[in-house]
Amino acid sequence: xxxxxxxxxxxxxxxxxxxxxxxxxxxxxxxxxxxxxxxxxxxxxxxxxxxxxxxxxxxxxxxxxxxxxxxxxxxxxxxxxxxxxxxxxxxxxxxxxxxxxxxxxxxxxxxxxxxxxxxxxxxxxxxxxxxxxxxxxxxxxxxxxxxxxxxxxxxxxxxxxxxxxxxxxxxxxxxxxxxxxxxxxxxxxxxxxxxxxxxxxxxxxxxxxxxxxxxxxxxxxxxxxxxxxxxxxxxxxxxxxxxxxxxxxxxxxxxxxxxxxxxxxxxxxxxxxxxxxxxxxxxxxxxxxxxxxxxxxxxxxxxxxxxxxxxxxxxxxxxxxxxxxxxxxxxxxxxxxxxxxxxxxxxxxxxxxxxxxxxxxxxxxxxxxxxxxxxxxxxxxxxxxxxxxxxxxxxxxxxxxxxxxxxxxxxxxxxxxxxxxxxxxxxxxxxxxxxxxxxxxxxxx
Amino acid sequence: xxxxxxxxxxxxxxxxxxxxxxxxxxxxxxxxxxxxxxxxxxxxxxxxxxxxxxxxxxxxxxxxxxxxxxxxxxxxxxxxxxxxxxxxxxxxxxxxxxxxxxxxxxxxxxxxxxxxxxxxxxxxxxxxxxxxxxxxxxxxxxxxxxxxxxxxxxxxxxxxxxxxxxxxxxxxxxxxxxxxxxxxxxxxxxxxxxxxxxxxxxxxxxxxxxxxxxxxxxxxxxxxxxxxxxxxxxxxxxxxxxxxxxxxxxxxxxxxxxxxxxxxxxxxxxxxxxxxxxxxxxxxxxxxxxxxxxxxxxxxxxxxxxxxxxxxxxxxxxxxxxxxxxxxxxxxxxxxxxxxxxxxxxxxxxxxxxxxxxxxxxxxxxxxxxxxxxxxxxxxxxxxxxxxxxxxxxxxxxxxxxxxxxxxxxxxxxxxxxxxxxxxxxxxxxxxxxxxxxxxxxxxx
Numbered sequence: 108x109x110x111x112x113x114x115x116x117x118x119x120x121x122x123x124x125x126x127x128x129x130x131x132x133x134x135x136x137x138x139x140x141x142x143x144x145x146x147x148x149x150x151x152x153x154x155x156x157x158x159x160x161x162x163x164x165x166x167x168x169x170x171x172x173x174x175x176x177x178x179x180x181x182x183x184x185x186x187x188x189x190x191x192x193x194x195x196x197x198x199x200x201x202x203x204x205x206x207x208x209x210x211x212x213x214x215x216x217x218x219x220x221x222x223x224x225x226x227x228x229x230x231x232x233x234x235x236x237x238x239x240x241x242x243x244x245x246x247x248x249x250x251x252x253x254x255x256x257x258x259x260x261x262x263x264x265x266x267x268x269x270x271x272x273x274x275x276x277x278x279x280x281x282x283x284x285x286x287x288x289x290x291x292x293x294x295x296x297x298x299x300x301x302x303x304x305x306x307x308x309x310x311x312x313x314x315x316x317x318x319x320x321x322x323x324x325x326x327x328x329x330x331x332x333x334x335x336x337x338x339x340x341x342x343x344x345x346x347x348x349x350x351x352x353x354x355x356x357x358x359x360x361x362x363x364x365x366x367x368x369x370x371x372x373x374x375x376x377x378x379x380x381x382x383x384x385x386x387x388x389x390x391x392x393x394x395x396x397x398x399x400x401x402x403x404x405x406x407x408x409x410x411x412x413x414x415x416x417x418x419x420x421x422x423x424x425x426x427x428x429x430x431x432x433x434x435x436x437x438x439x440x441x442x443x444x445x446x447x448x449x450x451x452x453x454x455x456x457x458x459x460x461x462x463x464x465x466x467x468x469x470x471x472x473x474x475x476x477x478x479x480x481x482x483x484x485x486x487x488x489x490x491x492x493x494x495x496x497x498x499x500x501x502x503x504x505x506x507x508x509x510x511x512x513x514x515x516x517x518x519x520x521x522x523x524x525x526x527x528x529x530x531x532x533x534x535x536x537x538x539x540x541x542x543x544x545x546x547x548x549x550x551x552x
Numbered sequence: 553x554x555x556x557x558x559x560x561x562x563x564x565x566x567x568x569x570x571x572x573x574x575x576x577x578x579x580x581x582x583x584x585x586x587x588x589x590x591x592x593x594x595x596x597x598x599x600x601x602x603x604x605x606x607x608x609x610x611x612x613x614x615x616x617x618x619x620x621x622x623x624x625x626x627x628x629x630x631x632x633x634x635x636x637x638x639x640x641x642x643x644x645x646x647x648x649x650x651x652x653x654x655x656x657x658x659x660x661x662x663x664x665x666x667x668x669x670x671x672x673x674x675x676x677x678x679x680x681x682x683x684x685x686x687x688x689x690x691x692x693x694x695x696x697x698x699x700x701x702x703x704x705x706x707x708x709x710x711x712x713x714x715x716x717x718x719x720x721x722x723x724x725x726x727x728x729x730x731x732x733x734x735x736x737x738x739x740x741x742x743x744x745x746x747x748x749x750x751x752x753x754x755x756x757x758x759x760x761x762x763x764x765x766x767x768x769x770x771x772x773x774x775x776x777x778x779x780x781x782x783x784x785x786x787x788x789x790x791x792x793x794x795x796x797x798x799x800x801x802x803x804x805x806x807x808x809x810x811x812x813x814x815x816x817x818x819x820x821x822x823x824x825x826x827x828x829x830x831x832x833x834x835x836x837x838x839x840x841x842x843x844x845x846x847x848x849x850x851x852x853x854x855x856x857x858x859x860x861x862x863x864x865x866x867x868x869x870x871x872x873x874x875x876x877x878x879x880x881x882x883x884x885x886x887x888x889x890x891x892x893x894x895x896x897x898x899x900x901x902x903x904x905x906x907x908x909x910x911x912x913x914x915x916x917x918x919x920x921x922x923x924x925x926x927x928x929x930x931x932x933x934x935x936x937x938x939x940x941x942x943x944x945x946x947x948x949x950x951x952x953x954x955x956x957x958x959x960x961x962x963x964x965x966x967x968x969x970x971x972x973x974x975x976x977x978x979x980x981x982x983x984x985x986x987x988x989x990x991x992x993x994x995x996x997x
Contacts, residue, residue, distance in 0.1 A: 131751065133753070133771065135770045135771050139770075259736060287736065292704070324796070325580045325584075326578065327792035329774060329791070346791050350768060350769050350791070353798050353802075354802075358886055361806070362882065362886075365879050366878065373887070374883055379904060380911065383912050387915060390876060390912065393875050394920065397871040397872065400867035400868070401865055404863055404866070408864075411863060415857050416850065418849055419847070421863075421866060423845070423846055426845075426870075426973075427842065429973075430835060431835060433811065433973070436810075437806055438810075438819055438827075442820075447819055447820070452820065459820070466828040470832060471836070474836065478843075532871060535867055
């Protein structure tokens with residue numbers, strides 16, 4: 108069913124046919140369609156979905172649509188949806204709903220489940236604990252393959268959580284793992300103890316999700332066990348959630364690097380005030396610090412008045428400095444994020460940037476020198492001054508651009524903060540000082 | 553075994569102990585350790601790995617280390633490694649090796665395999681065909697669950713490729729899929745036809761890998777089938793490869809947005825010349841276009857000479873314009889990349905940016921006006937001129953920043969190219985023109 112057909116069925120009020128068509132669609136497709144509908148039709152379609160499908164679709168929605176639905180259906184209906192969500196999706200949804208609603212929903216759960224929900228809601232944001240699920244299969248090492256398969260069949264768990272199974276002792280300590288593949292290809296009388304994998308890679312509940320993502324990236328696993336401080340198995344994280352996290356973390360870096368305060372909201376879900384709020388803090392800081400550069404120009408007012416043409420090269424120097432500094436900071440920040448670089452590579456990186464900057468600076472300056480002589484017909488001495496200032500700008504910009512993210516890492520802040528805009532401001536000041544110093548000396552102003 | 557212990561064992565030449573320790577380590581860890589060793593020790597360790605482990609470790613290496621190893625071992629040894637690699641990893645490795653070596657390796661393969669290798673090497677770079685693997689299980693719809701499980705046990709495939717199994721007809725057309733979970737929880741005499749999933753999401757061999765990644769993201773699958781133009785099943789793509797691709801695509805966008813020509817090389821694997829080559833093209837273009845801004849300043853030389861203080865506000869205006877434009881372009885580019893925005897949202901985005909820019913511009917201008925009056929003690933009329941120019945700059949920058957990536961999408965080029973550096977250059981010119989126009993009118997210069 109295409110989106111147009113869906114709209115047609117709604118308009119014609121052919122709800123039976125609509126219900127039929129919806130049952131054939133994948134939950135991700137339904138969620139995508141519903142995002143385009145108005146609130147009234149969204150609720151209508153949502154109520155036409157079966158109980159289980161409604162939960163699956165709900166899990167696919169953006170935060171904004173989840174809140175829209177939660178506000179439109181009754182508390183009873185919402186409680187049913189919550190019950191049918193997988194545990195990690197439920198915790199996710201609860202984290203985003205208004206807190207009075209969350210309290211009411213939790214009150215409806217069984218005491219045991221309520222305790223667990225509160226425990227999960229208590230994990231710090233973006234920690235392994237906050238993204239794990241409790242839906243997985245626990246086995247004992249004395250079980251045979253046949254018993255293990257029977258147990259899996261009994262629990263009948265959904266989706267990918269069943270492909271890696273966890274062997275724990277009576278105190279819930281993680282002892283080993285075994286994949287469903289291994290169980291299927293082994294003889295049914297073999298004992299798990301003899302065939303399970305005991306070199307288990309695991310994460311802790313309080314590990315950062317970015318760290319977890321890089322472990323998935325490194326080992327290529329489908330799921331990772333999460334243990335608490337006493338090495339007890341408390342949950343698992345599956346790779347499908349990691350895809351989202353990798354995108355989220357990249358978005359956060361993109362935003363930080365463009366002087367935006369990161370948030371989880373989708374572009375169109377924010378109001379203009381929300382957008383302004385994300386963007387203003389850094390703009391204020393950077394506007395004020397750009398004043399410093401203005402001061403430098405004021406100090407050389409007399410020199411500039413004597414030779415006004417010098418002013419016209421300021422944009423080119425500033426832009427080139429900003430661009431070349433951004434290049435270095437971007438490469439270093441990305442290298443750090445992907446684990447290709449770490450703080451131990453400090454001197455290697457500085458040395459690499461130094462040599463690169465010399466090559467780049469000399470070529471740019473050479474082109475610039477002849478361009479000024481031939482096309483702009485400025486005096487050779489002026490062309491030389493501008494070109495030398497360009498060399499200075501490029502070399503400083505590249506060194507500062509590479510240095511600051513590494514320093515941020517050492518100071519345990521996000522290297523992405525030390526990106527383009529901040530570096531541009533610093534490079535502006537140093538490059539203009541160099542330019543005016545060279546001008547006063549070489550042109551004797 | 554820690555890296556230090558590894559080095560110690562190498563130094564003491566305790567190769568038996570080393571071999572023992574290596575057999576206990578995960579291939580990803582071994583590859584990470586070996587990346588820190590010199591060529592001699594890398595080759596030594598590589599030869600101590602068992603035949604199969606060597607292949608697994610080889611697949612984990614960066615391009616540069618793969619080439620280093622390939623150059624250090626004999627052709628016979630390399631052929632053995634290639635044989636033990638999984639098919640997609642082998643194709644990957646062949647794609648990066650020197651072509652004369654590739655020819656020799658292909659010559660050693662069986663005619664059938666040779667044909668397949670050549671077919672796979674022929675898929676366009678970054679297409680679904682170039683990242684798929686041929687290691688998966690094909691079943692027939694008339695099989696029972698018991699027969700299917702027996703067949704899977706027989707083929708004994710490695711790792712995650714076995715969790716989704718594909719049902720094809722005699723001409724290899726894809727008819728349905730069934731998960732290993734479903735097989736395990738079903739009764740052994742059920743027939744696949746009755747329980748298989750026929751609503752199959754698939755991709756084509758020539759689809760772009762970015763598209764493939766977004767399908768994985770949307771549906772959360774572990775694997776996707778790849779079909780050719782006649783709907784014949786030619787391979788599958790597994791989610792672990794998608795993790796790498798998402799990172800790769802994000803890196804490409806980061807690089808494009810920082811005016812760098814993207815490449816697959818890790819930071820430290822490139823020479824300074826390689827780095828310079830990635831960075832120079834855009835720097836040249838942007839340096840030349842910044843000249844335009846210089847020309848604008850030259851046109852207003854007389855006005856500037858009359859009131860030199862005006863020059864000192866140029867950096868603040870330029871930087872704020874650049875930063876605020878980058879914010880908008882980054883949010884739009886990222887929204888497009890994640891599928892949160894598309895071209896249909898054109899007017900919504902422009903309207904959002906317009907309202908946001910008004911809020912941001914007025915607040916920045918207000919702060920700026922009083923800052924200039926109180927702290928810098930400039931004339932009220934000058935402060936007004938600068939503040940109005942700031943409003944103009946912010947509004948234009950945000951509109952251009954949002955507009956250009958959308959236009960790029962429409963023109964079927966990568967929106968990421970229309971990012972910060974390019975927009976900065978355009979915004980510089982428009983904002984300075986506005987500034988000087990306002991100055992000549994308001995200050996009557």
